Amino acid sequence: MDHDHPTTLEFLGATGTVTGSRYLVEHAGRRVLVDCGLYQGERGWRRRNWEPFPVSPASIDDVVLTHCHLDHCGYLPALVRDGFTGPVWMTEGTAVLTEIVLRDSAHLNERDAELARAGGWSRHDPPLPLYTSADVERSITHFRQVAFGPPVDLGGGVQVALHRAAHVLGSASVLVDAGGERVLFSGDLGRATHPVLRPRSAPPAARTVVIESTYGDRRHPAPPGRPHAALADAVRRTIARGGSVLVPAFAVDRTELVLEALSRLIRDGEIPLVPVYVDSPMALAALAAYRRPSLREEIRPEVPPDLADIPTLRAARTPEESMALNRPRVPCIIISSAGMATGGRVVHHLRHLLPDRDSTVVLTGYQAVGTRGRALRDGATEVKIHGRYVPVRAEIVSDEEFSVHADADGLVAWLADMPEPPETVYVTHGEQDASLALATRIRRELDVTAVVPRLGERVRLG
Numbered sequence: 148m149d150h151d152h153p154t155t156l157e158f159l160g161a162t163g164t165v166t167g168s169r170y171l172v173e174h175a176g177r178r179v180l181v182d183c184g185l186y187q188g189e190r191g192w193r194r195r196n197w198e199p200f201p202v203s204p205a206s207i208d209d210v211v212l213t214h215c216h217l218d219h220c221g222y223l224p225a226l227v228r229d230g231f232t233g234p235v236w237m238t239e240g241t242a243v244l245t246e247i248v249l250r251d252s253a254h255l256n257e258r259d260a261e262l263a264r265a266g267g268w269s270r271h272d273p274p275l276p277l278y279t280s281a282d283v284e285r286s287i288t289h290f291r292q293v294a295f296g297p298p299v300d301l302g303g304g305v306q307v308a309l310h311r312a313a314h315v316l317g318s319a320s321v322l323v324d325a326g327g328e329r330v331l332f333s334g335d336l337g338r339a340t341h342p343v344l345r346p347r348s349a350p351p352a353a354r355t356v357v358i359e360s361t362y363g364d365r366r367h368p369a370p371p372g373r374p375h376a377a378l379a380d381a382v383r384r385t386i387a388r389g390g391s392v393l394v395p396a397f398a399v400d401r402t403e404l405v406l407e408a409l410s411r412l413i414r415d416g417e418i419p420l421v422p423v424y425v426d427s428p429m430a431l432a433a434l435a436a437y438r439r440p441s442l443r444e445e446i447r448p449e450v451p452p453d454l455a456d457i458p459t460l461r462a463a464r465t466p467e468e469s470m471a472l473n474r475p476r477v478p479c480i481i482i483s484s485a486g487m488a489t490g491g492r493v494v495h496h497l498r499h500l501l502p503d504r505d506s507t508v509v510l511t512g513y514q515a516v517g518t519r520g521r522a523l524r525d526g527a528t529e530v531k532i533h534g535r536y537v538p539v540r541a542e543i544v545s546d547e548e549f550s551v552h553a554d555a556d557g558l559v560a561w562l563a564d565m566p567e568p569p570e571t572v573y574v575t576h577g578e579q580d581a582s583l584a585l586a587t588r589i590r591r592e593l594d595v596t597a598v599v600p601r602l603g604e605r606v607r608l609g
């Protein structure tokens with residue numbers, strides 16, 4: 148251990164919330180940022196996206212991304228714009244999907260700023276996007292692809308290795324070895340039962356671990372006898388009464404899983420064959436990534452090459468085609484993003500379908516506090532859309548089987564799978580109660596020191 152140059156770990160985000168993942172490892176003057184996420188959800192958190200980055204972006208040598216979700220990669224364009232010049236390391240799957248996700252993020256930011264300018268409801272004057280499409284294109288030129296498994300030497304005594312996390316295509320846990328001090332970041336961990344991705348790999352040994360706790364205080368219900376019974380029953384009921392089914396789903400990953408489930412339900416005669424619309428050019432691009440031959444080794448061998456094999460599958464590519472779905476001529480299923488209904492095309496579908504008693508909204512997976520998705524899941528009788536309140540008369544259903552996060556048992560099992568127990572586990576990426584509950588379980592069941600760090604807290608490793 149080099150006492151003149153202690154290795155440190157600093158928590159720059161994802162404390163007390165599931166969003167804004169950013170961790171800084173510092174060793175002998177070298178700075179490596181693991182994840183560069185955006186804050187999402189409640190306004191108090193989102194406001195942090197507008198604050199200057201807590202350390203100078205120019206002083207960071209490398210960024211490593213665990214996966215493509217915005218809460219892990221979405222701040223990167225701002226970091227590059229504000230002076231970061233180094234490489235951004237990630238797997239091929241993450242690179243392909245992060246490009247899609249960041250381009251969409253810039254587009255939504257630019258469009259929301261435009262709408263706010265027109266509507267006069269912005270707090271900024273004039274309304275500005277957080278970053279632009281040009282910032283995104285510049286950040287993409289910094290991407291460097293890494294294979295799962297073997298370590299990559301970043302220089303300055305720091306190596307990183309990426310291990311399969313089975314959360315979304317390309318997702319990884321990241322092992323940072325800084326001068327012999329090893330710290331393992333779980334990234335977001337998937338479930339052993341992910342319907343499309345091969346199971347995660349066993350975590351490597353490390354003295355320090357940073358683990359997510361999205362479901363740190365929850366256990367997923369046992370899978371029902373019939374897979375996706377909640378979705379299947381909702382579709383049958385809704386179509387029978389002449390309504391339409393709206394499925395808010397992240398374009399990347401969740402839409403692919405919903406399509407895979409629908410294609411199985413149709414094949415098994417569980418739901419009638421009605422038009423299924425994918426209302427997102429971004430989801431169609433992500434679907435192509437899941438079909439990429441070079442990424443096939445991440446997919447379960449039993450999944451057919453076309454995981455969205457639905458004869459009535461249609462794409463709504465243009466905004467006009469999307470608008471037309473607000474007055475469907477026949478009952479149909481519409482899959483549209485964003486998954487927590489915070490933005491994107493799903494918002495205008497909600498405005499039209501929520502007041503309709505015959506229609507149904509099926510929520511798929513985690514809904515963060517402060518999002519419209521969470522409000523709907525919690526039984527809101529009206530939600531605010533584009534400055535107006537819209538009554539909720541449609542049926543609201545949650546299909547928890549779409550969760551791509553390990554539950555508390557799965558998180559503890561991942562730690563227990565390490566070749567030897569770590570010395571200290573830092574529990575992040577959860578709402579406070581979930582993080583505290585997981586820390587308590589880790590202490591009790593694994594006899595390991597478990598801490599819920601505070602924002603900005605810096606700890607010495609080794």
Ligand SMILES: [Zn+2]
Nearest residue numbers: 214216314335
């Ligand atoms: Zn994620």
Ligand SMILES: [Zn+2]
Nearest residue numbers: 165216218335
């Ligand atoms: Zn996450």
